[in-house]
Amino acid sequence: MFFESILPVALAFLVVTASPGPAIIAVSLVTLQRGRKDGLLFGLGLAVGLGFWGLIAATGLGVLLQSSAQALIALKIIGGLYLFWLAWQSFRSSMNPRQTAAKLSSKGRWLWKGLLLNLSNPKAVFAWMAALSMGLGNDASGALIAISTTLCITIGLLTYGVYALAFSLPGIMEGYRRIRRSVDAVVAGLFAVAGLGLIRSAVSR
Template sequence: MAVLETLVPILLAFFIVAASPGPANIATATIAMRFGRRRALVFGAGLSVGLAFWGVIAASGLGAVLQGSAQVLFVLKILGGLYLLWLAFQSGRAALKPGEAMPARTAEGRWFVRGLMLNLSNPKAVFAWLTVLSMGLEAGDGRGLLILATLVCVALGFVNYAAHALTFSLPGFMAGYRRCQRWIDGAVAGLFSLAGFGLIRSAFQRGPAA
């Protein structure tokens, strides 16, 4: 019962963070609507591995070290912002050419790498992990409970991305996307641009000189 009481607030907090409409979930939904379930699931698997990486960093104590390293955070935020801007460019190009034929074949590994890079280039993920894990864990709790909480949250992350991939690849969503592709891709491009510029701006606001 004590373990459950510790895990519940952590899982609730993690679910709220993971399921919120951020760049990762938006990208998964868009890929599912445009390219279908399989590619979205592979992309989501990459996202999940990237999310798990930051979870391990946070649980091992390196997250606090990273949080205090202005130089590393500066580089990560710049790279993450540039990657989001690249995604914005891709969505914007799709919006300008809504009738462009979709590629017949794309290596599955490319979709995995794209998802992996999206979450690896997001330093905010480690801050979210640190916040979530600190909500239920106390100094007296053992390493085993920390590992358990991290593993359960990682599993929840997998489920979240898979749910987005499966839901938005349903025929109704895919048909709706084809009808409104220009508007959807344009909106996604705008959201990615805002997120990218915001991340780059935060790097200079809290960069090495700060």
């Protein structure tokens, strides 16, 4: 019963985390622009952000957040504005023909930037709620919840790490440099669409 409860949670969270979204796009782009080290730091920040929402969901505060219209609206607007900012950064990069991969972004602090991205992502807490509900009932023990939460955080860290390692391969980075402006323009559009979706969702409530 122990593994029957944890396995569905782990599989559900893996599907949600590994699916393409703003976090995956961002860690991939940071890696392409800045290299493996900054990509891994950004991924670590994303994982820490996931961990925060995991604690919120595991302690039952996620239900309160979902039921609070004002809190959700504020979080969605903040998340949408941050995605617009990422879109603007990518768009600026795509418009600069002389910009090199080493100069695409400002100073480091990539861990904090990854943390901010997932902290401002309301979908993260929904993903946690969905994953935990797959195998944990209302009578789940504290130890089981703690183990499941820790496992999901580890899955998130490994997932972002795999993306960072994959996109830091020499062949992929060289290909990115050849078509950097096109890639950055597409990424800017994806961030803008995601940000618009969050803000529209907040306004329509």
